[in-house]
Amino acid sequence: MTTELAHRETTVDLKTVCKTARDHRDYGEHHSTLHPEVWQALRASPLPAAALPVAFGGLQWPAGQIIDAVRQLALADPSAGWAAAIHAPAGAFTARLDTQTAAELGLGPGKPPPLIAGSSIPAGTAEPDNENVRLRGTWPLVTAAPQMTLAVLAAPDPGDHATRWWWVAQDNVHVLQDWDAVGLRGSASCSVTCDTLVPRDHTVRLTEPAAFDESLYRFPLYGLMAACIAAVAQATAEQALAAFRELATTATPRHAAATLAHLGPVQETYAHAATRLSAAAAHADSTVETAWKAAQNGTVPGTERAALRAACSHLVQTSATLCQDLFETAGSAALHRRSPLERYWRDSAVAARHALVASRGQQLAGALMLTGTAAKDL
Incomplete structure (x- = not known):
């Protein structure tokens, strides 16, 4: 696996990031954010550049390599993996920018890759203001918001009201320290607010083709x-299986021999779960x-897009x-924090509520399977 950026002097490999995340995994439970050393390792790792176009100084990894890197980090700490799951693919957002706009946003060869955070919930407004738009609103659930260097926030287009994603510099976004979920506590998925002018061309529509005709895009x-x-x-479920195995060898239920x-x-129960x-x-x-083979050869058909979304949701x-x-099978033995089983239970419950893999994702896939109609966000 490729694990080096062009900025070699500031780069750490994926194995080091995983070790750092594993060493500090308890920090997030108490502080609702990852340990500063984990954030530092993530920023210096290949992950922010994994999906960034080569033309913008990125690595442009194959899809499978990006997904595998996220899983490896999540095995070390689900919260750190969650941050990577948002930031690693976010580089592909920039593939819809032209070179001039990308440069205005600080993207390009020789420049450090951005840590992109944002929200696909169109919670703001974008009103025309001379050559700009004024972007206002409050966007919830922005993973790693305190650490981002570039925000991309959804709001209706002032022209046709279709959802667009607007690029906003970190300095123009205010982070609310309101992340208090029961799981993935270290991900710092805070709300953000802004009231700022944004150039009209500092925006993308994710349902449109990318500017780069490459397999990843x-x-x-x-x-x-x-x-x-x-x-x-x-990764969370794999760790839960391992935690259960360890617990099962020592825990004896009351009235059991x-x-x-x-x-x-x-x-x-265990065999069924593992299978x-x-x-x-x-x-x-x-x-x-x-889907990757289809992308390498040209267009990914709607049927394969639907199969991908359905499989991920499943x-x-x-x-x-x-x-x-x-x-539940572990009974009262799972209630104690000395076993991480309860944490994996909480983390998995939070992950399952993300819109991309909850009922909305299944509905988009099922709609195409049943009616032949493919939504643009499939």
Whole structure:
């Protein structure tokens, strides 16, 4: 796996980022953000440049490599993996910019890649103001908002009211320290507000083709983001299985003569959970590979886009159900923080509520499967 940027003097490899995240994974539980050393490692890692076009100084990794990197980090800490799941594919947003606009936003060879954060919820307004638009609003759930260097925020186009994403410099965005979710606590998914002028061409529409006719940018952008989220969910479930195995060898339920590991119903639950996860992960991997081959050859058909989104949603929901089943099967032994099983249960529940992999993602896929109608955000 390629793990070096052109900025070699400030780059750390993915293995180092994972170790740093693992060493400080408890920090997020108490501070609602990752440890400063983890943020520093993430910024200096290949991940912010993974999906950034080569023309803008990025690495432009294949989709599968981006997804795998996110999963590796999530195995170390789901919250750190969640930050990567948002920031790593976000570089592909910039593939819809022309060279001049990209340069105005500070993108280009020899420049450090941005840490892009944003919100796809059209929670703001963009009103014409001479040669600019005035962007106002409050956007919730902006992952790693305190650490971002460039924001991209959704708001209706003042012309046709279709959703556009507006690029805003970090200095023009105010971060509200309001992240208090039950899981993925270290991700710092805060709300942001702004009231600022934005040049009219500092905007993209994600449903339009990219400016670069490259495999990564022919790959479905929403599918890439959904797959990265699914990678976090998969890693969380894998860690939950490992935590349950460890707990089952020592925990003995009241009125039982043996540990959990020796009880037939528990063994059945575990085997079923492990098999479900393996099957869902294999199916998701297969749809990513199929879509990537299509992207390399040209256009990804709507049927394959739908299969990708459905598989990613299925993997996320399977992972969340698995974590809940294991938590309940462990009984009172799972209530103590000395076992991370309860944390994985909480993290998976939060991940499963992201719009890209919740009911909306399934509905988009099902609509095409049943009616042949493909939504632009499939």
